[in-house]
Amino acid sequence: MSVCLHGYWRSSAAYRVRIALNLKGIEWMHRGVSLVQGGGEHLQPTFAALNPQQLVPVLSIDGANLTQSLAIIEYLEETRPKPPLIPSDPVGRARVRAFALAVACEIHPINNLRVLQHLTGELGLSSEERGRWYVHWVAGGLAALEAMLANDARTGMFCEGDLPTLADICLVPQLYNARRFNVDLSPYPNTGADWRLRALSLHGGRQPDHRCELAGGRRMDSALTPLSIPVVA
């Protein structure tokens, strides 16, 4: 049975799942759900039927439609344990999960598209003020991540030791997002290390709809396209 990721190329939550699928060597297909086209395909009833939260990603796998990127990655870990993305020792597991949650629960939700849209829409902020909101919360979040990495001997080549884990899977898309909004990453040498980004961007940095959207053209057809390693520009 095929595995299908319903995602959007700029979605950092979908990006987490792309990295996990690729690190685990799972062949998957892509179905683009544009968050901008026509006011957002994720707000259409067809997508709401798939995910009542109207957020990407959704992973269709093993006859189920799974939502919430961290729950999806935990599912992959339980059903396809190799290679492990969460370490085996309890302290390592807790540390990796804490790091992932620091990104997914503390940084990402208050800078999500619908929050930013609400700021400039109903609350009437200018785009400059919206930018300040974004940088304020991301910079504070990254400072905390930096301290978590810098002050812990368990930090290695990656956030936990020398292999990529769920922590890196959450960090890399958050850095992509921060760069996109011009956050200065120089105060965070451990967190923003380019080698980590390079290593993982080979595994899910882009999905097929990105090229068309960047060109302002029609999004790539959502016909299912088998993927192994998505193209990285």
Ligand SMILES: N[C@@H](CCC(=O)N[C@@H](CS)C(=O)NCC(=O)O)C(=O)O
């Ligand atoms: N906690 C969710 C977050 C999902 C999420 O917020 N997805 C964003 C894209 S990164 C989205 O669909 N945003 C649509 C919106 O804000 O309207 C997860 O980890 O899957």
